[in-house]
Amino acid sequence: MLKRSFELSTDPGSAHLQSSPQSTKERILVAAEELFARHGFDGASLRQLTSAAGVNLAAVNYHFGSKDRLIEEVFRRRLDELNGRRMDALARIAGQSETNLEDVLAAFIKPALDLSHDGNGSLFMRVLARAFAEHDDTLRKFLSENYGHVMRQFTAEFARLLPDLSKEELYWRVDLVTGALTHAMSGFGMIQRKSDVTESSHREQTAQHLIRFAAAGLSHP
Incomplete structure (x- = not known):
C-alpha cells in the first residue's frame, strides 16, 4: 500500500x-x-x-x-481506554473455578457497547468497521501489534473453559463473535431503540442478547 x-x-x-x-x-x-x-x-x-x-x-x-499516523492515533485514542477496561474486567475473573463463558464474554462485550453509546463512540465503531471492510494492511498490522495481546488473553480464557474445541475451531468462533460485536456496536442493525426504552436499558438488552448468542456459538459441540 x-x-x-x-x-x-x-x-x-x-x-x-x-x-x-x-x-x-x-x-x-x-x-x-x-x-x-x-x-x-x-x-x-x-x-x-x-x-x-x-x-x-x-x-x-x-x-x-503522516495520514497513517493520524489514523493510528484515532484508533489509539479510543482503543487504549476500551481495552484497558476489558483487561481489568478479565483480570477479576480469569482462571477462577466459578467463572463461566458468559462472564468472560461480558468482560469483552460490555465495555465495547458502553463505548459505542458514549458520545461519539458510535462514530468510532463505524471507523472500526471500515478498518475490517477496507482491508487496510498497514492499519491491521498496527492493530495486531498494539492490541492483539488483548484478544489472545481472552481467547486463552475461552480455551480454558472450552477444552474440547480445537485451536482452529476456537479461533473461527471467536472471530465470528468479534464480527457480531462490531456489527452491534456500529448501530447498523435492524433492532433499534424504542422510544419508551432508555439508552442504558437498550444497551443492556443488546449486551445480554449478544452474550447469550455468542456463548451458544462458542460452546456448540
Missing part, C-alpha cells in the same frame, strides 16, 4: 500551530474520526480535515506527520 503523507505548509508560523497543542490535536482527532466514519480512510481528504478541524496543514503535520 502506498504510504499516505501530508504536504508541509509553507507557513510554519500559522496561528493554528501556535495555539494549544492539546486542543489543536484533539480537534484534528475529532474531525478525523467523523470524516473517516463517513467517507473511509482514503475518501476523507486533507482539505475536508483541515476545514472541519479549523487548522492548516502545518498543524496536522506537526502533530501527526
Whole structure:
C-alpha cells in the first residue's frame, strides 16, 4: 500500500500551530474520526480535515506527520481506554473455578457497547468497521501489534473453559463473535431503540442478547 503523507505548509508560523497543542490535536482527532466514519480512510481528504478541524496543514503535520499516523492515533485514542477496561474486567475473573463463558464474554462485550453509546463512540465503531471492510494492511498490522495481546488473553480464557474445541475451531468462533460485536456496536442493525426504552436499558438488552448468542456459538459441540 502506498504510504499516505501530508504536504508541509509553507507557513510554519500559522496561528493554528501556535495555539494549544492539546486542543489543536484533539480537534484534528475529532474531525478525523467523523470524516473517516463517513467517507473511509482514503475518501476523507486533507482539505475536508483541515476545514472541519479549523487548522492548516502545518498543524496536522506537526502533530501527526503522516495520514497513517493520524489514523493510528484515532484508533489509539479510543482503543487504549476500551481495552484497558476489558483487561481489568478479565483480570477479576480469569482462571477462577466459578467463572463461566458468559462472564468472560461480558468482560469483552460490555465495555465495547458502553463505548459505542458514549458520545461519539458510535462514530468510532463505524471507523472500526471500515478498518475490517477496507482491508487496510498497514492499519491491521498496527492493530495486531498494539492490541492483539488483548484478544489472545481472552481467547486463552475461552480455551480454558472450552477444552474440547480445537485451536482452529476456537479461533473461527471467536472471530465470528468479534464480527457480531462490531456489527452491534456500529448501530447498523435492524433492532433499534424504542422510544419508551432508555439508552442504558437498550444497551443492556443488546449486551445480554449478544452474550447469550455468542456463548451458544462458542460452546456448540
